[in-house]
Amino acid sequence: MQRFKIAVLKGDGIGPEIVEATLRVLKKVEELYGVSFEYEEGLIGGRAIDETGTPLPDETLELCKNSDAVLLGAVGGPKWDDLPTDKRPEKGLLKIRKELDLYANLRPAKVWEPLIDASPLKPEVVSGTDMLVVRELTGDVYYGEPRGIFEENGKRVGVNTMRYTEDEIRRVVVKSFEIARKRRRRLTSVDKSNVLEVSGLWKEVVEEVSKSYPDVELEHLYVDNCAMQLVRRPNSFDVIVTGNIFGDILSDEAGVVVGSLGMLPSASVGDRYALYEPVHGSAPDIAGQGIANPIATVLSAAMMLRYSFGMDSASDLVEKAVEETLNQGYRTPDIYSEGCKKVGTEEMTDRIIENMERLKA
Ligand code: IPM
Ligand code: MG
Secondary structure, three states: OEEEEEEEEEEOOOHHHHHHHHHHHHHHHHHHHOEEEEEEEOOOHHHHHHHHOOOOOHHHHHHHHOOOEEEEEEOOOHHHOOOOHHHOHHHHHHHHHHHOOOOEEEEEEEOOHHHHHHOOOOHHHHOOOEEEEEEEOOOHHHOOOOOEEEEEOOEEEEEOOOOOOHHHHHHHHHHHHHHHHHOOOEEEEEEOOOOOHHHHHHHHHHHHHHOOOOOOEEEEEEHHHHHHHHHHOHHHOOEEEEOHHHHHHHHHHHHHHOOOHHHOEEEEEOOOOEEEEEOOOOOHHHOOOOOOOOHHHHHHHHHHHHHOOOOHHHHHHHHHHHHHHHHOOEEOHHHOOOOOEEOOHHHHHHHHHHHHHHHHO
């Protein structure tokens, strides 16, 4: 029997609830596919700060490095909001990305037809939208030095540095072309090369790499224009590749275009490690009430099955079961609309698991 070890980092807020729900889905995968998952929990984020004084303890990092994949809930909350930037729960996320060298962040945004009314756009504009934002995750202004708040002539000045080496650009661009090849063979590279040198280099490297992928249609968009096109013609995009900060912003935009943030999964992958987490945050306002939407985390686990374990058919099954559950009208409050059946985290998970069983049979 195939065995995989999964590092489970539940995190803060609704993190524990949605991860628990997802582990139940994975249990069903074990049953249906005869694989075995071993879990080991680690601390991250606010709880890690409370218990160890740091948002990413070394033991957690070690655990991740000794696992086949990492499943993460969400981190952060008001309790830790007033800490300085380098002590905040988010720092744990940034550090784990960097330490595991998870340079490509895959954020699929597709419209679920039963939820098409959840999109703020007209159904005819958003219908058929199915894109994947590949966000570079370990470089850019997030990590560039120098950074800080300094004093100059008695006045404070805030500094961050947008920085990319050509190798950093190349590896994420290659990955994006490879992914585009397995999809609809369209790649949009997003930059700000009309203003920024770092973006000029980005574009040059994309052009170089594109020579090896003549079968993939390439377009370049400036980030401001891309932000507009995403709402004007979302269904024309296939794969979008961009840097860390532009990708942070555009992937949120892509998410809202297709409906609810509660539905968006993500994978952060490098050459050795991979981490799977929902795009949404820890939603402290609804934590512990049993109403959180587990779907983004469940779909993140489906990405884990596909990208880390090569279990494509199990991954398809989970995705189909989610779609079927939506078709049946089940909705957590965040995606509820009139005439649907409002359910909590647990019932939503029960329905998904039932549908897995039914669809597999
Ligand atoms: C994300 C988040 C993080 C980011 C924050 C919480 C540090 O917005 O994963 O998109 O900016 O990368
Ligand atoms: Mg973000």
